[in-house]
Amino acid sequence: MQREEGGRVVVSPALATRRWALPAMSVGVFCIQLDSFALNLALPQIGRDIRARGDGLQW
Numbered sequence: 001m002q003r004e005e006g007g008r009v010v011v012s013p014a015l016a017t018r019r020w021a022l023p024a025m026s027v028g029v030f031c032i033q034l035d036s037f038a039l040n041l042a043l044p045q046i047g048r049d050i051r052a053r054g055d056g057l058q059w
Contacts, residue, residue, distance in 0.1 A: 047057045 043057050046052075047054070
């Protein structure tokens, strides 16, 4: 909760934590999607390097 004390706004620790939750989750989801994209982009070359068939490259 926010409250004013002597002309300044005081933010409770619970509110400050909630403010960081969405950006932290967003960065985490972005990293997972970026990793998945990079792996899918590299799968054809990985398959050629290890001489695997298409169905053997599923992750």
